[in-house]
Amino acid sequence: MKTLSTNKSHKGTQGVYSHASTSTGTEMTFSVFVPDHEAGETLPVIWFLSGLTCTHANVTEKGEFREICAELGIIFIAPDTSPRGDGVPDDSEGAYDFGLGAGFYVDSTEPPFSTHYQMRSYIETELPALIAAEFPADMSRQSIMGHSMGGHGALTIGLRNPNVFKSISAFSPIVSPLNCPWGEKALSGYIGKDKADWREYDACALIEDGARAKHILIDQGLADNFLAEQLKPELFKNICEAHNQPLTLREHEGYDHSYYFISSFMKSQIMWHSQFLNA
Amino acid sequence: MKTLSTNKSHKGTQGVYSHASTSTGTEMTFSVFVPDHEAGETLPVIWFLSGLTCTHANVTEKGEFREICAELGIIFIAPDTSPRGDGVPDDSEGAYDFGLGAGFYVDSTEPPFSTHYQMRSYIETELPALIAAEFPADMSRQSIMGHSMGGHGALTIGLRNPNVFKSISAFSPIVSPLNCPWGEKALSGYIGKDKADWREYDACALIEDGARAKHILIDQGLADNFLAEQLKPELFKNICEAHNQPLTLREHEGYDHSYYFISSFMKSQIMWHSQFLNA
Numbered sequence: 317m318k319t320l321s322t323n324k325s326h327k328g329t330q331g332v333y334s335h336a337s338t339s340t341g342t343e344m345t346f347s348v349f350v351p352d353h354e355a356g357e358t359l360p361v362i363w364f365l366s367g368l369t370c371t372h373a374n375v376t377e378k379g380e381f382r383e384i385c386a387e388l389g390i391i392f393i394a395p396d397t398s399p400r401g402d403g404v405p406d407d408s409e410g411a412y413d414f415g416l417g418a419g420f421y422v423d424s425t426e427p428p429f430s431t432h433y434q435m436r437s438y439i440e441t442e443l444p445a446l447i448a449a450e451f452p453a454d455m456s457r458q459s460i461m462g463h464s465m466g467g468h469g470a471l472t473i474g475l476r477n478p479n480v481f482k483s484i485s486a487f488s489p490i491v492s493p494l495n496c497p498w499g500e501k502a503l504s505g506y507i508g509k510d511k512a513d514w515r516e517y518d519a520c521a522l523i524e525d526g527a528r529a530k531h532i533l534i535d536q537g538l539a540d541n542f543l544a545e546q547l548k549p550e551l552f553k554n555i556c557e558a559h560n561q562p563l564t565l566r567e568h569e570g571y572d573h574s575y576y577f578i579s580s581f582m583k584s585q586i587m588w589h590s591q592f593l594n595a
Numbered sequence: 596m597k598t599l600s601t602n603k604s605h606k607g608t609q610g611v612y613s614h615a616s617t618s619t620g621t622e623m624t625f626s627v628f629v630p631d632h633e634a635g636e637t638l639p640v641i642w643f644l645s646g647l648t649c650t651h652a653n654v655t656e657k658g659e660f661r662e663i664c665a666e667l668g669i670i671f672i673a674p675d676t677s678p679r680g681d682g683v684p685d686d687s688e689g690a691y692d693f694g695l696g697a698g699f700y701v702d703s704t705e706p707p708f709s710t711h712y713q714m715r716s717y718i719e720t721e722l723p724a725l726i727a728a729e730f731p732a733d734m735s736r737q738s739i740m741g742h743s744m745g746g747h748g749a750l751t752i753g754l755r756n757p758n759v760f761k762s763i764s765a766f767s768p769i770v771s772p773l774n775c776p777w778g779e780k781a782l783s784g785y786i787g788k789d790k791a792d793w794r795e796y797d798a799c800a801l802i803e804d805g806a807r808a809k810h811i812l813i814d815q816g817l818a819d820n821f822l823a824e825q826l827k828p829e830l831f832k833n834i835c836e837a838h839n840q841p842l843t844l845r846e847h848e849g850y851d852h853s854y855y856f857i858s859s860f861m862k863s864q865i866m867w868h869s870q871f872l873n874a
Contacts, residue, residue, distance in 0.1 A: 324818065382858070420827035503805050539603065576604035579661070 365466030537571030816850030
């Protein structure tokens, strides 16, 4: 692991690191905030998965998470959203919603993407092992959150790994790639035409197929330009109700899809996770 | 005034605006955060002047000021750091510390800069009039703060206008352009060779020459790369002590010159201003 930068912030350390990933076959960059803590102490962990076009940097700079993480003693990890670098294939037209910056947290099975786009294995397996080895993290206390495409990542990774994550939250998530243009494009490109193979990457389908999480929280802005066509939180709400999956869905008048929305409710989401991480 | 964007955040409105400035002869962009408030209510104002290379956007995105401004009911204004656009002269070698992004909050008297680089008049006179006309601002309750070059701006503008600003604060300010390379370059370029003309743009010289402010607070990181050569807070501390100017100088082990430092103490500085704005 290489240290790219560290800055003292809110009494802790905001670092940016990179490492050669075996999952993606590329150098991967991520950020970690470690609060001030006693020597030998380990701290619970929150993962933040970012949305389309983002790197680790967006939430690291604009997320307004450090003050509350410092106060509660929580490590905050922000991975990148796709493999990058020479030889990594991108969208054929360079679109923002597929390829670079748009890995969708899946293990691709379709050439040419399958060689590098292994973000599910990277987030579920490889990066947690690195975090456990290199940071003062208590890996028995993890929660996961994300925004938009990263909300989809948090919901699907969390639902597939209920014994790893104490709680799941999301800002403006894509709740059903099976039922929106972003998801159709991404999963057909990464996973192929058989929609039965998509179900493990669709939070609604996972609930239908029996997956459960103890605690799920979603914050959704009602002035979000992507609400009706891409996000459709009502699909997830209805499926959770039909299958007795507990869900808190908070809808917010006037808020859009931006970090101005995310940062407004970041503290609230982290405090919500904290009750389960410290139970 | 044109509205470039508005986003709901922390229950208020973060806006970005532009207008044709008569001071600079250019279109100038600035941001304003207005907390949620009652119809007809006016709110006190904090000005934030940014540092070298910045626009309004840096503090707007990374400053972590909205939560506390929303809580305390304070309008937060972030102007640009120089005129920009076709015909605005820049540093002859495109350096970061003169010309575009480096207006130093002076009214330039030296051609070719004197035509557009009139940032003192812009910040002291023109923009406040626009804010008073367009926003629910109580202009009888203003404070001013800034970072680095903007800390210099806040100190010098605040000291020259003690009846306008209730309090002045700064992060890692340039306290004496007369005594550092950044200041030497900027003031010789904008104001000319006669150093007597620089004194109204030097916080230390202003104190020596009799200017006073009721309340001044400075936060300085001790791991700041620019501390010894450019910032030299001890010069200001010594002059304030010699001239009975009240000053609170807080030094912070391990913090650098970045927004990771600024955001760590933003809430504390705004709360400090609030006691005077609401006195």
